Amino acid sequence: MTAQTPTLTAEPLDTYTLNMGPQHPSTHGVLRLVLTLRGEKLVHVDPVIGYGHRGHEKMAENRTYAQFLPNTSRQDYLSGVIYNNAWCEAVEKLAGIAVPERALVARVILAEFNRLASHLMWIGAYLLDLGGWTPQLYTWDDREAILFLLESVTGSRLTYCTGRFGGLSRDLDADFPARARVVLKKLKDRWQEYEDLVEGNVIFVQRTRGVGIFTKEQCQSYGVTGSSLRAAGVAYDVRKVEPYGAYPRFQFDIPTRPESDAFARYWVRVQEMKQSVRIIEQALEQLPDGPILTERGLGSKKRLKLPVGTQYYAVEAARGAYGILLVSEGGTEPYRAKFRVPSYANLAVMQDVMPGYMVADLVGILGSIDVIIPEIDR
Amino acid sequence: MTLLTGLRDWIAGFLGEFLATWLLGAALIMTFLAFNVLFLVLAERKLAGHFQRRVGPMEVGPHGSLQSIADMIKLLGKQILTPVATDRFVYLLAPLLVFLPTLCVASLIPLTGAEAFANQPYGLLVIVALSGVTVLSIFMAGWSSNNKYAVLGGMRSVAQVIAYEIPVLLAALSVVMIAQTTNLRQIVEAQANTHWYVLYQPIAALLFFIGITAETNRAPFDIPEAESELVGGFHTEYSGMRFAMFFFAEYTNMLVLGALGATLFLGGWLGPWLPGPVWLLLKTYAVIFVLIWVRWTFPRLRFDQLMSFAWKLLIPVALLNLVITAILVHGVG
Amino acid sequence: MGYLRRFAIGAWSLVIGLKVTANHLFRRRVTLFYPHELPDASHWGGPIELVTFPATGTHDCIACNACVRVCPSDCFTVEGKRPEGAKKMRATKFLIDFSTCSLCGLCIDVCPTDTLQYSQRYDEAFYTRNETFNDLLKPFGEDPTFAGKPT
Numbered sequence: 001m002t003a004q005t006p007t008l009t010a011e012p013l014d015t016y017t018l019n020m021g022p023q024h025p026s027t028h029g030v031l032r033l034v035l036t037l038r039g040e041k042l043v044h045v046d047p048v049i050g051y052g053h054r055g056h057e058k059m060a061e062n063r064t065y066a067q068f069l070p071n072t073s074r075q076d077y078l079s080g081v082i083y084n085n086a087w088c089e090a091v092e093k094l095a096g097i098a099v100p101e102r103a104l105v106a107r108v109i110l111a112e113f114n115r116l117a118s119h120l121m122w123i124g125a126y127l128l129d130l131g132g133w134t135p136q137l138y139t140w141d142d143r144e145a146i147l148f149l150l151e152s153v154t155g156s157r158l159t160y161c162t163g164r165f166g167g168l169s170r171d172l173d174a175d176f177p178a179r180a181r182v183v184l185k186k187l188k189d190r191w192q193e194y195e196d197l198v199e200g201n202v203i204f205v206q207r208t209r210g211v212g213i214f215t216k217e218q219c220q221s222y223g224v225t226g227s228s229l230r231a232a233g234v235a236y237d238v239r240k241v242e243p244y245g246a247y248p249r250f251q252f253d254i255p256t257r258p259e260s261d262a263f264a265r266y267w268v269r270v271q272e273m274k275q276s277v278r279i280i281e282q283a284l285e286q287l288p289d290g291p292i293l294t295e296r297g298l299g300s301k302k303r304l305k306l307p308v309g310t311q312y313y314a315v316e317a318a319r320g321a322y323g324i325l326l327v328s329e330g331g332t333e334p335y336r337a338k339f340r341v342p343s344y345a346n347l348a349v350m351q352d353v354m355p356g357y358m359v360a361d362l363v364g365i366l367g368s369i370d371v372i373i374p375e376i377d378r
Numbered sequence: 379m380t381l382l383t384g385l386r387d388w389i390a391g392f393l394g395e396f397l398a399t400w401l402l403g404a405a406l407i408m409t410f411l412a413f414n415v416l417f418l419v420l421a422e423r424k425l426a427g428h429f430q431r432r433v434g435p436m437e438v439g440p441h442g443s444l445q446s447i448a449d450m451i452k453l454l455g456k457q458i459l460t461p462v463a464t465d466r467f468v469y470l471l472a473p474l475l476v477f478l479p480t481l482c483v484a485s486l487i488p489l490t491g492a493e494a495f496a497n498q499p500y501g502l503l504v505i506v507a508l509s510g511v512t513v514l515s516i517f518m519a520g521w522s523s524n525n526k527y528a529v530l531g532g533m534r535s536v537a538q539v540i541a542y543e544i545p546v547l548l549a550a551l552s553v554v555m556i557a558q559t560t561n562l563r564q565i566v567e568a569q570a571n572t573h574w575y576v577l578y579q580p581i582a583a584l585l586f587f588i589g590i591t592a593e594t595n596r597a598p599f600d601i602p603e604a605e606s607e608l609v610g611g612f613h614t615e616y617s618g619m620r621f622a623m624f625f626f627a628e629y630t631n632m633l634v635l636g637a638l639g640a641t642l643f644l645g646g647w648l649g650p651w652l653p654g655p656v657w658l659l660l661k662t663y664a665v666i667f668v669l670i671w672v673r674w675t676f677p678r679l680r681f682d683q684l685m686s687f688a689w690k691l692l693i694p695v696a697l698l699n700l701v702i703t704a705i706l707v708h709g710v711g
Numbered sequence: 712m713g714y715l716r717r718f719a720i721g722a723w724s725l726v727i728g729l730k731v732t733a734n735h736l737f738r739r740r741v742t743l744f745y746p747h748e749l750p751d752a753s754h755w756g757g758p759i760e761l762v763t764f765p766a767t768g769t770h771d772c773i774a775c776n777a778c779v780r781v782c783p784s785d786c787f788t789v790e791g792k793r794p795e796g797a798k799k800m801r802a803t804k805f806l807i808d809f810s811t812c813s814l815c816g817l818c819i820d821v822c823p824t825d826t827l828q829y830s831q832r833y834d835e836a837f838y839t840r841n842e843t844f845n846d847l848l849k850p851f852g853e854d855p856t857f858a859g860k861p862t
Contacts, residue, residue: 067783070815131678137430155756161815202721
């Protein structure tokens with residue numbers, strides 16, 4: 001089924017247009033949705049993006065590889081570490097820079113903590129959209145513990161710039177494993193509470209079951225990745241399909257669920273959080289000693305000149321598959337850096353999915369696909 | 379008491395006995411409700427804070443106790459904007475009208491067994507009839523705002539209140555069947571002889587409670603004023619003091635319906651040691667505490683689920699409860 | 712019968728949810744009364760400042776402009792002068808425009824004398840645009856290297 005504009009000339013008085021403008025409490029950013037409604041039912045949804053365009057890809061053409069590092073976190077600010085790491089890893093792969101073992105494992109630990117923080121934030125925001133104000137405060141309490149831990153390692157809480165070419169800028173200190181385990185224990189004690197308060201709650205189940213269903217074929221044709229794809233029954237996770245970094249050393253499962261409704265997406269994300277905890281525990285045990293950086297100031301003290309070539313590097317961000325297409329013509333700056341962001345495709349499939357549902361479900365569906373609009377606009 | 383009678387006699391010197399009693403009574407009720415609403419607004423914010431592992435307002439006054447007064451001053455000082463294309467008369471009338479039914483109902487609830495008012499033979503029916511008028515002013519607000527979001531909010535509110543009034547009435551009728559009267563004072567006096575009616579009619583009490591949650595537009599039934607769905611619902615275009623009127627009307631409605639629930643099911647002013655009105659207040663606040671607790675725990679129901687919950691579940695259960703009560707009362711005698 | 716069972720499970724889930732929030736009602740708050748209670752910012756990477764080396768009691772900026780060149784946002788304004796009889800230059804003016812600084816830390820990496828570091832300040836607020844320029848030499852006062860000599 002492809003999206004097409006309804007022929008409004010047939011019954012023009014039957015439908016009306018409602019603009020959920022760029023300023024709206026629950027569009028998760030500056031997204032404009034032009035809705036065509038017939039009573040309470042949606043006939044057509046037209047997402048208008050671009051309100052948050054900042055020109056990251058153009059900036060990449062005018063900055064050296066090291067100078068682009070702060071931009072990476074700002075694209076998807078809830079997966080800042082993952083995006084930062086991805087840029088470093090993409091450049092390292094194209095330039096052939098070796099990374100010490102400790103840095104590889106440390107990158108995994110930081111990335112998984114970041115994924116946990118992002119999913120916790122999503123749970124809070126989604127429940128807020130549905131009208132339950134309290135679970136957000138509990139998830140933010142847990143997220144605060146994670147952010148405090150990451151602050152002790154990187155110096156930042158949301159927009160991280162800790163990755164360098166050849167490792168990380170700051171090392172994990174000696175008591176980091178102990179503190180990390182305290183945070184993990186706090187999280188594990190909370191799973192039952194979230195299940196009691198949210199997952200088992202009949203009102204939440206009624207709001208999310210059978211809402212926003214899309215098929216595997218729609219996912220494939222739009223390029224949906226991430227938890228939305230796994231909640232449609234496809235076990236696609238970049239960490240397993242195209243492993244990178246230190247991920248092949250750890251054992252973890254890919255949770256999937258066949259129904260592909262909003263409840264399935266919630267369930268998949270909660271299970272992903274549990275798998276992330278599992279990965280972090282294995283990584284903490286396997287954390288090797290050694291240097292955290294091969295050479296200090298690589299790329300900044302002396303500008304990196306990458307060999308000529310094109311490189312596509314994909315990682316699994318909190319929202320889906322994030323890909324960097326890096327084209328180098330031998331200079332100190334990239335010729336072209338294209339970022340494939342997961343939220344773009346995840347939002348695009350909504351044009352096909354939303355018509356037929358009611359306006360009250362709109363917020364429920366939009367929240368469940370977990371988009372960050374500034375990442376779409378870059 | 380002598381202070382009040384002295385005041386009334388002094389006013390009667392100017393206006394006559396009837397007007398003096400009437401004005402003084404109205405002023406007392408409004409003052410009493412206003413202070414309670416100020417306290418309730420603060421209590422809700424503090425309780426919401428504690429449920430969410432934070433504390434509510436703490437800056438203004440010791441532990442934030444003067445926050446309501448600061449809010450009032452802020453709302454009084456806001457610029458009152460009137461959009462141009464509204465239906466002017468209806469737009470201005472709606473915030474005033476939303477208070478009136480609630481104030482009327484407040485004067486009908488007995489505080490002690492021995493006062494001069496609140497002794498109507500059909501008090502309960504009058505109360506239920508009046509509480510249906512509140513929704514009229516909400517719809518007036520939504521319609522006259524000339525705003526699609528507001529109209530949607532107003533229409534939803536009308537449908538919701540009409541649907542949930544029926545379980546409230548049926549639950550109250552179950553109580554009437556046991557007490558054999560619609561006079562609120564006699565209902566409470568009947569509870570003095572037997573136990574509180576919540577023990578005899580637990581299902582009716584639950585239905586009544588769910589009904590008043592929906593009547594006061596509170597979560598999980600707060601679609602008409604859901605911020606994340608339709609910005610502000612029916613009060614989108616109201617600002618400043620006019621918004622404050624809707625805000626306070628909602629809390630006054632909560633108070634009054636809570637007091638009604640306490641009267642019907644929890645024994646009104648009955649209780650040892652403390653004076654009657656204090657017991658009534660305590661019971662009212664117990665009902666309101668559960669209202670606040672429910673609000674800060676559950677997400678919102680979608681509108682069609684809300685309506686089908688009322689029509690397909692609550693009303694059949696309420697009717698069934700009524701029939702069973704009738705059989706039991708008739709059989710027991 | 713299935714309907715009744717689902718209804719009972721649904722109603723019980725509401726009761727369990729109420730129990731969860733009631734548990735939290737009686738537990739201690741997790742928030743801080745800012746500004747009466749301040750957070751632990753000992754590891755925070757705040758606005759860039761110059762290091763005070765314990766051996767010399769002052770900074771070691773040689774105004775090489777490496778940080779100026781590497782900054783992605785052009786935040787730095789650095790001027791230096793070589794004092795008479797000294798081998799290296801010394802900074803006479805060092806400003807960072809904090810309104811464009813993204814706290815990336817590349818300047819810290821690139822500095823040859825390791826004289827830049829993150830501070831732990833987190834509550835910088837400005838009322839005018841001029842105040843967004845942090846003067847990094849201000850905490851050091853009169854520079855003894857240039858004392859009495861025209862800069």
